[in-house]
Amino acid sequence: MTAEAKSSYHHGDLHKALLHSARTLLERDGIGSLKLRAITRHAGVSATAAVPHFGNLTGLLSALAAQGFDELAAAMSPEHTRTPQDMGLAYVRFAIDNPSLFTLMFRSDAVNPDNAALAAASTRAFDRLITLTVNKTHSDVPHEAAMAALWAKVHGLAVLAIDGLLLPLTRYNGKEGSLDDLISKALS
Secondary structure (H helix, E strand, O other): OOHHHHHHOOOOOHHHHHHHHHHHHHHHHOHHHOOHHHHHHHHOOOOOOOHHHHOOHHHHHHHHHHHHHHHHHHHOOOOOOOOHHHHHHHHHHHHHHOHHHHHHHOOOOOOOOOOHHHHHHHHHHHHHHHHHHOOOOOOOOOHHHHHHHHHHHHHHHHHHHHOOOOHHHHHHHHOOOOHHHHHHHHHO
16 A cells, blocks of 8 residues: 555545545546546555445445535535625636546536535535626526526636636737736626
């Protein structure tokens, strides 16, 4: 067992240790590194040790994505955001701070959207986003359409930010600005 594995797993909380190992590998090596054998090896346990906790790799990745949605919901909570614009910025900032996890959360080929914990966590995060539509809907636009448009806006900004495509716009027309300022203005 490696020194890294010894420090990551303590008897009695293998579920948490496997999630920690998966997240470590995700952040360090990207989504392509997330194989059940690599995750269990990193945790210092046998390849079959994850089965009773998650069933398979998809179950483990779904649990990791659920953890991400819970963190996203917490970042957008009223304790951290005062306005819908703050909430949108929190969504984008979460993506910038956790690019690999954010990407995994929306990868339907890697997670099971029918997983109960994942569905509940994503609903909690989406429920926070619904407040973005307050005072943004027009009487001729259905509420669902307004929600879709605003989600597309924050999610699109998040993906562009992760890919580094917004940085050139912070220096547009020779004016230097911050990424947060650009995103806040785009969300207003």
